[in-house]
Amino acid sequence: MVKKFKLIKLSLIGTRKNYEVIFKDGLNYISGPTSTGKTSILEMINYALGSKGHKDYIEIRQSCTSVELELLIKGIKYKIQRKLFDFNESVSVFIWDNEKSIFQYLGKFEVDVPSNPRSLSAFLLEKMDLSNIKVANQEFSFRDLFRYSYLKQTEIDNENIMGEKHWYTSVKRKPTFEIIFNIYDDLLAELRTSLKIKNEELKEYEIKINGINEFLTNTDIIDLKTYSEKKEKIERDILEKQRQLHDIKVSGTTDDDITLSLQKRIVNLKNNIMRIEKDVNDQKQYIKRLMLLRNQYASEIDKIDFIIEGYHTFEKFDYVMCPNCLQPIDKTIDLNKCNLCGKEKTDVAIDEILELKHEKIKLTKKYKELIDFIKKEESNLESLVKRSSELKTDLYNSEKELLHLHKDYVNPFIEQIEQLNYDIGELNRVLRELENNHRMLVELDRIKNIYNSKEKDIRNLKDKIKNTENTATNKEDLINNLSKMFTSILEAFKFPKLENAYIDEKSYLPYVRGRLYRELGSLAGVTLITMSYYLAIAIEARWENFNHLGLLIIDSPRKNLGANSTEEIFKDEEIFNSIIRFFIEVDKNYGDDIQLIVVNNGYPKFLDKINIVKEFDGDGTKGIPYGFIDDIQA
Amino acid sequence: MLLENHNNAFISNIIMDSIRILILISKFEIKKSFKLNIEKIMLYDYYMKFPNTMIETNSLNIDIKYNFYEYYSFYHWKPVISDYMRILKYLLSKDLIKRNLDKDKKEYYYEITDKGQNFIDQLSSNYKKVLDKISEFVKNNISIKKDSEVEQEILYKTNVINRFKGEENGEKI
DSSP: OOOEEEEEEEEEEEOOOEEEEESSSSSEEOOEEEEEEHHHHHHHHHHHHHOSSOOOHHHHHHHHHEEEEEEETEEEEEEEEETTTTTTTTTTEEETTTTEEEEEEEEEEEETTSSTTBBHHHOOOOTTTEEEEEEEEEOOHHHHHHHEEEEOOOTTTSGGGTTTTSSSHHTTTTHHHHHHHTTOTHHHHHHHHHHHHHHHHHHHHHHHHHHHHHHHHHOOSSSSHHHHHHHHHHHHHHHHHHHHHHHHHHHOOOHHHHHHHHHHHHHHHHHHHHHHHHHHHHHHHHHHHHHHHHHHHHHHHHHHHHHHHHHHHHHOOSBBBTTTTTTTTOOOOOBBBBBTSSOOOTHHHHHHHHHHHHHHHHHHHHHHHHHHHHHHHHHHHHHHHHHHHHHHHHHHHHHHHHHHHHHHHHHHHHHHHHHHHHHHHHHHHHHHHHHHHHHHHHHHHHHHHHHHHHHHHHHHHHHHHHHHHOOOHHHHHHHHHHHHHHHHHHHTTTOOOOOSEEEEEOOEEEEEEEEEEEGSOOHHHHHHHHHHHHHHHHHHHSSSSSSOEEEEEEEOOOTTOOOGGGGGGOOOOOHHHHHHHHHHHHHHHHHHOOOEEEESSSOOOOOOOOGGGEEEOOSSTTSHHHHHHHHOOO | GGGGGSSSHHHHHHHHHHHHHHHHHTTOOOSSSSSOOOHHHHHHHHHHHHHHHHOOHHHHOOOOOHHHHHHTTTGTTTTOHHHHHHHHHHHHHSSSEEEEEEETEEEEEEEEEEHHHHHHHHHOOOHHHHHHHHHHHHIIIITSSSSHHHHHHHHHHHHHHHHTEEEEETTOO
């Protein structure tokens, strides 16, 4: 038989480490003194299953960030993850993927009333095939169902089972009882309505899946495997192209022979041009100096002309005064005598004038020769300039050729580099696109999971409707059986002066000694009755067609009992021992159907250690953890 | 070379220097405000001797080329006053110029005589024409300056560095 609801593992996700409790079928006994975290374990289960909040445990606040509860609902494994101390934050739910052996993210759910389809309560009820049921004009909630599975320490003896005393707290108690036992009048109608709604929801998901599928088909990606293959290939391609690019950049130089010789030629040409340019400049300077000399000759020839002309003119003008003392000179009549000294005139200057005339002839000759020479030097200059110009043309052509060669040899590399860069960019783009598609695939997977899950829900719901139709429960028989079970449990508990114990067919509340449980005036009695009541319901509703979770959590069954009891008749330790013995019985007889989690301070020696899932000693002296959070330094 | 020995009393030198100075003197008339003394003659004669150095000869439209003589013109400053005295005495002895004494300044100033003008008129060589143009330029542009300014200009233009800024036929040398 498939377990309806079974806890597998509770983990507090810590900053230093995680703190875990692993649950098994049947009895799970957690033992430890006060303030070791026993009750907090239960409270964390409750919190993971959607309670409004949790107490502010100092150790947990210091060490933990979130709680994770792994559980089985109708054979399917889920993980509920909820942040601690952040009561309004959504709860994440994961579903176990058997093929991959991992939890797959299913979605976020709010801690809200079940009318919100995105609430955790709606999710859990859906998995229990109890969606969309209205009780007493209110939404039937998972929390209503869970009340029959969680007997808190504070409620075990509060004489107010499930708030039955007050109308506003008990309005859903009775319908829940009826739902658990399939005696709720409107259950079938409600289930059929639920089936209708579920089918519509399923259709919606189908449309979503088809949409995403179509999109993914268009993008050439059918599944995650194809995605992985494509991604790997692209990543390989990118690496290969990057390697090629690197190789080209490292080794791609133009060390071609032609280029090299051309480069040498250009260097030679440049050197030659430099030399010739220098020669040209030297030649120009040389010619300039020759010109100066030529000018010198010309100007001297002019000056000789000037002097000869002046000499003859001076001859015409006689001295009137002594050039030395500037005294007037007596004029002699004899023109053949010097009018300064009176002696016979001898032309002393005539030799010099002749010499000047010779000089002029010489200079004129030289001048002509120089002009010829300059012409020759000028033609030398011209040929130098011409040679220089030729070399420059050669250089220009060589440089052009080199440029052309470079163009020929470099371009393929540039094109290759450009092509590679483009390819890498393109591949990266494809990769990004692929990653986007991957997100779509993941989302598709998630929706598929929800779809499959819903499909299964619908099948289950159909079965349930069939079962409910076929197995109409007789309420009288049910109450009778329940009363018998209740009585037998109390007997097993060795309830003092036990008589006339039953479950009332109208209020569904327990009666002992013919009186309502809370009218007995004994807290210890109430503890035993309350436990028996919860246990009786769990045992009687263990069948698959009933809707009890098959989970019962009892906190502190010893409360008001044993040595500390204020009531004499309950001081007997044997009462507590008999309770534990009954728990062992439950484990033995109903362990497959009922998971019983019991928290208590201490246990009798006869309790098999196999049933003790956690044990704390409060101070760590007995070789076991001192508490649930066991690594806080004192 | 002949002209390198121009300070010697060769006849050719006397002829060259005296006619050049005569042409220079011929341009100036005696005025109250301007009197051509030996100091001015020496300053202006520098322009006459080294026109390419001192004047933008291209603007004068004269056929006188830059030559070695000018190239080394900076060697020639400053002139020797006794040489000039001898030349002026020579021109005076032939009655080509005359001198007058400025009693205030106690110095002579010079002007050309009719005979001197007659002498110049008889000359027709190339160089004479060049000198004519230069002396005209000196009269119009240089004589209007103070003697100290003119001397500064000579010193500035014969400066070695600036000498190379001189141009010949528009080409840098």
